[in-house]
Amino acid sequence: MRATTIYGTRDIRVEEVPDAAVKEATDVVVRVELACICGSDMWAYRGVAKREGGQRIGHEFLGIVDEVGSDVHSVNVGDRVIAPFVWSDGTCAYCQAGLQTSCRSGGFWGTRGQRRS
Structure with a gap:
């Protein structure tokens, strides 16, 4: 899958990263349709805050649930969800x-x- 990553001041890239997967029974995989860049992303972009090289940004998003772990009962595959930061x-x-x-x-x-x- 593609993700927006940051490597340093003014160094943002769109890269191929491993697909998300359910690893724990409480996990949910969401196919992101829309994502936002917020102030905390901009701090790193401007060099005011540090991020780990390759860290993903755009962490407020809307998407469709593609997969749920066995202990998840609050959302179902196909549900549209909004994720806060x-x-x-x-x-x-x-x-x-x-x-x-x-x-x-x-x-x-x-x-x-x-x-x-």
Whole structure:
């Protein structure tokens, strides 16, 4: 699949990357139809913030669910979804309080699956 990646200040590329796949029972694969570049992407583009070389950008998106893990019950294949700039588990105390950006099991799109501890 193609993805927009950043390698440094003013160095953005569209590259072929491995296809997304369900790896855990709670995963969902979304075929991105539209993506946005937001302020945090622009900080890296301008050299104000660092990103790991090859990190994907355009992390706010709309797409169609292509595949769901066996533990996913909130969306189905074929559903159109909108993704905010972070992913979260939706079950922790932070998520229940509406603070998904603080989810201990969540993270930021494009960070190669890194979870916060």
